[in-house]
Amino acid sequence: MASAGRKRKLIVQKYGGTSVGDIARMQNVAGRALAAQKAGNDVVLVVSAMSGETNRLLKLVNEITPRPSEREQDVVVATGEQVSVGLVAIAIQTQGGKATSFLGHQCRIVTDSTFSKARIQQIDGSRILDVVKQGHIAVVAGFQGVDEHGNITTLGRGGSDTTAVAIAAALEADACEIYTDVDGVYTTDPNVAPAARKLDRISYEEMLELASLGAKVLQIRSVEFAMKYRVPLWVKSSFSDDPGTLVCEEDATMEDLVVSGIALDRNEARISIRDVPDRPGVAAKIFGALDDKAIVVDLIVQNPPLGGKSDLTFTVGKADLTKAHDVVKKVSKELGAGDISTDQDIAKVSIVGVGMRNHSGVAARMFRTLSTEGINIMAISTSEIRVSCVIPSKYAELAVRALHTEFGLDQGAKKTKKAK
Amino acid sequence: MASAGRKRKLIVQKYGGTSVGDIARMQNVAGRALAAQKAGNDVVLVVSAMSGETNRLLKLVNEITPRPSEREQDVVVATGEQVSVGLVAIAIQTQGGKATSFLGHQCRIVTDSTFSKARIQQIDGSRILDVVKQGHIAVVAGFQGVDEHGNITTLGRGGSDTTAVAIAAALEADACEIYTDVDGVYTTDPNVAPAARKLDRISYEEMLELASLGAKVLQIRSVEFAMKYRVPLWVKSSFSDDPGTLVCEEDATMEDLVVSGIALDRNEARISIRDVPDRPGVAAKIFGALDDKAIVVDLIVQNPPLGGKSDLTFTVGKADLTKAHDVVKKVSKELGAGDISTDQDIAKVSIVGVGMRNHSGVAARMFRTLSTEGINIMAISTSEIRVSCVIPSKYAELAVRALHTEFGLDQGAKKTKKAK
Numbered sequence: 141m142a143s144a145g146r147k148r149k150l151i152v153q154k155y156g157g158t159s160v161g162d163i164a165r166m167q168n169v170a171g172r173a174l175a176a177q178k179a180g181n182d183v184v185l186v187v188s189a190m191s192g193e194t195n196r197l198l199k200l201v202n203e204i205t206p207r208p209s210e211r212e213q214d215v216v217v218a219t220g221e222q223v224s225v226g227l228v229a230i231a232i233q234t235q236g237g238k239a240t241s242f243l244g245h246q247c248r249i250v251t252d253s254t255f256s257k258a259r260i261q262q263i264d265g266s267r268i269l270d271v272v273k274q275g276h277i278a279v280v281a282g283f284q285g286v287d288e289h290g291n292i293t294t295l296g297r298g299g300s301d302t303t304a305v306a307i308a309a310a311l312e313a314d315a316c317e318i319y320t321d322v323d324g325v326y327t328t329d330p331n332v333a334p335a336a337r338k339l340d341r342i343s344y345e346e347m348l349e350l351a352s353l354g355a356k357v358l359q360i361r362s363v364e365f366a367m368k369y370r371v372p373l374w375v376k377s378s379f380s381d382d383p384g385t386l387v388c389e390e391d392a393t394m395e396d397l398v399v400s401g402i403a404l405d406r407n408e409a410r411i412s413i414r415d416v417p418d419r420p421g422v423a424a425k426i427f428g429a430l431d432d433k434a435i436v437v438d439l440i441v442q443n444p445p446l447g448g449k450s451d452l453t454f455t456v457g458k459a460d461l462t463k464a465h466d467v468v469k470k471v472s473k474e475l476g477a478g479d480i481s482t483d484q485d486i487a488k489v490s491i492v493g494v495g496m497r498n499h500s501g502v503a504a505r506m507f508r509t510l511s512t513e514g515i516n517i518m519a520i521s522t523s524e525i526r527v528s529c530v531i532p533s534k535y536a537e538l539a540v541r542a543l544h545t546e547f548g549l550d551q552g553a554k555k556t557k558k559a560k
Numbered sequence: 561m562a563s564a565g566r567k568r569k570l571i572v573q574k575y576g577g578t579s580v581g582d583i584a585r586m587q588n589v590a591g592r593a594l595a596a597q598k599a600g601n602d603v604v605l606v607v608s609a610m611s612g613e614t615n616r617l618l619k620l621v622n623e624i625t626p627r628p629s630e631r632e633q634d635v636v637v638a639t640g641e642q643v644s645v646g647l648v649a650i651a652i653q654t655q656g657g658k659a660t661s662f663l664g665h666q667c668r669i670v671t672d673s674t675f676s677k678a679r680i681q682q683i684d685g686s687r688i689l690d691v692v693k694q695g696h697i698a699v700v701a702g703f704q705g706v707d708e709h710g711n712i713t714t715l716g717r718g719g720s721d722t723t724a725v726a727i728a729a730a731l732e733a734d735a736c737e738i739y740t741d742v743d744g745v746y747t748t749d750p751n752v753a754p755a756a757r758k759l760d761r762i763s764y765e766e767m768l769e770l771a772s773l774g775a776k777v778l779q780i781r782s783v784e785f786a787m788k789y790r791v792p793l794w795v796k797s798s799f800s801d802d803p804g805t806l807v808c809e810e811d812a813t814m815e816d817l818v819v820s821g822i823a824l825d826r827n828e829a830r831i832s833i834r835d836v837p838d839r840p841g842v843a844a845k846i847f848g849a850l851d852d853k854a855i856v857v858d859l860i861v862q863n864p865p866l867g868g869k870s871d872l873t874f875t876v877g878k879a880d881l882t883k884a885h886d887v888v889k890k891v892s893k894e895l896g897a898g899d900i901s902t903d904q905d906i907a908k909v910s911i912v913g914v915g916m917r918n919h920s921g922v923a924a925r926m927f928r929t930l931s932t933e934g935i936n937i938m939a940i941s942t943s944e945i946r947v948s949c950v951i952p953s954k955y956a957e958l959a960v961r962a963l964h965t966e967f968g969l970d971q972g973a974k975k976t977k978k979a980k
Binding site: 208218241 | 629642647650659
């Protein structure tokens with residue numbers, strides 16, 4: 141997607157809160173940006189607030205009220221990134237480079253007016269390109285934008301990733317590099333499975349499944365954005381020179397691997413309702429009531445009806461369990477359903493891989509592996525490139541390690557080739 | 561200067577860093593603004609950064625370099641006021657009011673591009689008036705503006721006072737109230753002279769002399785602005801209901817008082833050069849050389865020449881003394897002048913009053929008072945409404961108290977009427 145006719149490569153580098161957590165780290169970021177520039181690239185930085193700063197600002201707001209005006213809260217929290225861009229620009233200048241900072245309203249990152257979780261609608265990259273052409277490193281505030289009326293908006297947690305990708309798309313950059321405190325995307329959490337391996341490449345689709353399943357490396361919206369605009373996205377460490385992981389379009393070699401990664405999510409709780417009457421509109425009634433209370437339901441499993449009744453199981457975020465239980469109790473009574481049981485001690489383990497499309501028996505292989513380890517599966521859900529199982533939480537690590545080995549992801553293991 | 565045809569009064573209230581120093585104080589500010597609104601006024605607030613915040617931000621900048629780009633430093637320090645306006649708006653809303661915050665670029669406080677000490681060129685009050693008409697309290701960030709290219713600028717220390725007066729002028733407000741941690745303008749510093757009395761009224765001209773002489777109540781540029789646009793300016797305490805001091809146009813009653821206030825400045829040092837050749841261009845050479853080094857010279861005294869030579873004495877800020885001494889040594893040598901002496905143990909005491917214009921013998925009365933106390937006068941300078949004397953610093957408090965009594969300013973004293 142590189143812009144035709146441009147001689148130098150244009151790179152957007154995004155540094156998160158940990159990477160700009162203090163002055164010394166900002167100086168490190170400045171040095172990296174200058175090194176990239178000296179290597180022959182035009183460089184645009186996107187930076188987050190210093191780590192802890194957004195929480196400090198939110199705490200001030202919460203000292204006044206737990207339910208602030210979101211417009212005014214955005215005014216307050218947007219300052220975190222503003223401080224960062226000024227300081228990083230000064231750090232670059234102090235190392236002999238040229239730099240200009242940009243706030244959301246200065247490079248026209250225009251969003252809708254949904255304060256605290258605004259969506260980017262348009263970016264005018266011309267002011268950024270003007271200074272870049274003059275040899276400056278542009279330092280852009282992540283996470284913030286401005287609506288059509290000039291109000292300050294913010295993009296929600298992790299929004300700086302989205303800013304970086306959106307700017308890369310608007311400038312037709314050659315690459316977008318997301319610097320973080322890990323050196324890439326791993327096959328699974330190395331704290332859970334020490335044999336976890338860093339991936340050299342992963343497809344957008346796989347990354348989306350992994351991001352939404354709790355791998356905290358990249359903000360999910362930024363991956364969607366990158367996929368939509370075909371921005372090659374690198375995940376790299378700001379503390380090492382490791383090449384990192386490239387998130388990009390799927391290619392043939394990726395399908396050689398049946399499973400690319402394994403995700404673990406411990407933040408869900410299960411609710412089961414026995415003997416739900418099997419008639420039209422019942423599911424709509426239950427999930428409509430949950431939706432009215434803004435409770436997000438993840439996995440839903442319904443057994444085939446037996447005698448006009450069936451059991452219904454679903455998962456919600458642990459934080460919503462009490463609220464969800466209250467809703468379900470009320471609706472179940474109206475419907476004449478049976479007992480309700482809840483369980484917080486669950487975990488959701490998922491295997492993800494574009495190779496699944498061309499491989500049969502992947503799900504069965506997962507179930508068999510869990511069974512061999514004596515792990516009971518409480519619910520299952522699947523997509524084209526993912527299989528998720530809800531299991532008792534005490535088996536979570538064991539399940540991840542067993543699947544990691546089974547699908548050939550362990551360090552030193554030979555990649556699993558296409559089944560014949 | 562109230563706008564014709566407007567039914568409700570429009571009041572601009574400015575709260576300094578101490579007045580918004582923590583959440584409880586911000587809630588106090590919100591309460592005061594709402595009370596003013598309920599009393600039948602339209603209210604615009606201008607707020608500073610929370611006390612200590614600007615210094616915290618400057619410290620971050622200085623951790624990188626003592627000589628930062630002023631554009632980028634302004635980006636960083638402007639966040640202090642941004643945090644304040646969001647929080648104060650939320651505090652007003654939490655108390656049941658309506659509020660909208662404005663940053664410099666949102667209400668178009670357009671300045672020149674002199675970063676860190678920009679001057680306001682223009683304010684578009686229409687967006688502020690729009691929300692005020694809808695019953696909102698507008699909460700405007702002090703100290704900051706935006707230049708014609710959209711760069712963030714700041715107005716220099718104390719700039720929030722200037723913002724408040726400029727907005728009051730642009731909106732043709734009925735009054736501009738500057739809230740601070742003292743309850744008005746005093747005849748002199750009460751810490752020096754316990755008999756100091758709060759003034760009910762003082763003219764712009766007198767306030768200007770007092771501000772420039774070290775009375776730290778109001779920023780000097782804000783007083784100039786108020787005088788130029790005839791904005792009635794109140795100095796009030798944010799911690800009491802005292803009516804405060806009105807800074808306004810001079811009227812006849814003010815002239816009844818010979819002296820309105822006494823200022824003390826301990827931040828200057830004296831340099832004297834003996835036997836300076838009395839020929840054209842000598843003064844230009846000395847003060848030109850000081851100006852080249854950006855050293856501000858305050859008071860200058862030259863004795864009448866005797867035998868083709870004269871003694872020259874002047875004062876500079878204490879911080880500049882070493883630098884000034886070096887410059888003077890070099891230039892004196894070139895000119896063939898005599899010994900140079902310096903003295904840091906000096907103080908400048910000034911009496912200020914518009915009444916002086918119509919009274920003779922005021923300066924003589926000052927000199928006599930100091931002489932009676934055994935205080936030697938080292939240099940003198942005067943303006944139409946001011947007489948300043950440089951004296952040994954150890955006599956500073958004594959001089960202030962003696963002059964305070966002599967000119968009838970002590971609490972309970974009868975005002976000195978016009979001399980016949």
